[in-house]
Amino acid sequence: MDNRRSFIKKSSLSLAALTLPTAGITACASAIPAEPFAPRKPEKALVFWYSQTGNTARTGKVIARELERRGLMVDSGEYREIDRDSVGRYDFVVAGSPVYYYDVPENFQTWLGTLPDIKDIPVASYVTFGGEGGNFHNTACTLLERLHARGGIPVGWNAFGNMSAFAPTWSYGNVKRVLKFKHKPDQESFAAMRKFASTILTRVQAGQSVDVDRECNFREMIKSKPSIWGTKLLIDRHTIDKDRCVGCGTCLEKCPVGAIDLNAYQVDRDRCLLCMGCVNNCPAGAVDMVFMGKKVYGYYEFLKRNNITVADPV
Numbered sequence: 001m002d003n004r005r006s007f008i009k010k011s012s013l014s015l016a017a018l019t020l021p022t023a024g025i026t027a028c029a030s031a032i033p034a035e036p037f038a039p040r041k042p043e044k045a046l047v048f049w050y051s052q053t054g055n056t057a058r059t060g061k062v063i064a065r066e067l068e069r070r071g072l073m074v075d076s077g078e079y080r081e082i083d084r085d086s087v088g089r090y091d092f093v094v095a096g097s098p099v100y101y102y103d104v105p106e107n108f109q110t111w112l113g114t115l116p117d118i119k120d121i122p123v124a125s126y127v128t129f130g131g132e133g134g135n136f137h138n139t140a141c142t143l144l145e146r147l148h149a150r151g152g153i154p155v156g157w158n159a160f161g162n163m164s165a166f167a168p169t170w171s172y173g174n175v176k177r178v179l180k181f182k183h184k185p186d187q188e189s190f191a192a193m194r195k196f197a198s199t200i201l202t203r204v205q206a207g208q209s210v211d212v213d214r215e216c217n218f219r220e221m222i223k224s225k226p227s228i229w230g231t232k233l234l235i236d237r238h239t240i241d242k243d244r245c246v247g248c249g250t251c252l253e254k255c256p257v258g259a260i261d262l263n264a265y266q267v268d269r270d271r272c273l274l275c276m277g278c279v280n281n282c283p284a285g286a287v288d289m290v291f292m293g294k295k296v297y298g299y300y301e302f303l304k305r306n307n308i309t310v311a312d313p314v
């Protein structure tokens with residue numbers, strides 16, 4: 001174990017040495033200045049998100065409902081259910097993402113890059129995250145940058161904290177750390193989501209865009225690929241347990257990169273983005289993952305074992 005730890009430490013240090021100089025530059029160099037635009041009265045909005053364990057979906061639904069309450073016609077749903085060619089037909093677009101490995105997950109970023117031209121459409125972003133210091137600010141900026149690259153005009157962003165769904169944390173024994181946030185989301189969070197919806201709508205009506213300004217920080221330098229790569233080093237096993245599997249296909253549906261072969265009960269570990277979608281959602285606990293010698297168990301099992309009911313907005 002000591003050898004393995006020192007290998008990981010050495011690898012991480014060399015990787016950091018390789019990535020820090022370039023990452024440091026890109027991390028601080030992406031400010032998009034606010035530009036006023038013609039005030040307008042939006043009629044049709046789209047709210048879409050990526051969500052594996054429901055937090056980002058729940059937030060998106062609260063925002064959509066609030067925009068509806070304020071008179072807009074709103075379509076909403078998970079990005080994989082959205083007809084991407086329709087995105088340019090809305091007056092206002094809101095996108096939501098969980099923070100995974102300090103950034104917007106790669107599968108979602110790739111999809112955003114394939115959106116049609118949304119020139120002159122006001123856009124807003126929100127993220128859900130599982131802990132302080134998790135780089136939520138920059139993740140919301142990444143979302144806005146992707147939408148701006150397609151022509152959207154940034155009108156706001158926000159971040160909503162809740163209990164983390166990163167299964168290795170509790171499986172390895174850091175249960176207390178996760179339980180610290182077991183009360184989130186609460187009614188206060190839902191009120192903040194509604195307020196955010198109302199603020200971004202007001203900005204659209206007033207023709208006010210916002211700066212998109214990243215923060216320079218260490219997380220920004222190790223985000224996504226290096227962080228996933230480091231976590232993969234700590235995962236000893238990631239397959240499907242043939243005897244437990246009930247063949248429901250939930251893992252296939254959840255995996256955003258087609259890394260699971262249910263006929264062979266195998267996971268393609270190179271392709272896998274380590275989103276935990278399979279282990280967190282399998283209803284039979286059949287995803288066999290071992291992290292630092294401990295069997296990983298999923299989000300719903302964690303809720304059950306700790307008697308947690310996730311709050312719904314009233």
Ligand SMILES: Cc1cc2nc3c(=O)[nH]c(=O)nc-3n(C[C@H](O)[C@H](O)[C@H](O)COP(=O)(O)O)c2cc1C
Nearest residue numbers: 051052053054055056098099101102129130134165
């Ligand atoms: C694979 C994975 C990586 C995560 N990485 C981060 C992170 O870097 N920073 C953070 O604040 N939260 C992190 N989290 C917590 C999630 O952002 C949080 O649980 C989020 O609300 C999940 O959204 P969802 O339920 O819509 O999938 C991570 C969770 C998972 C499953």
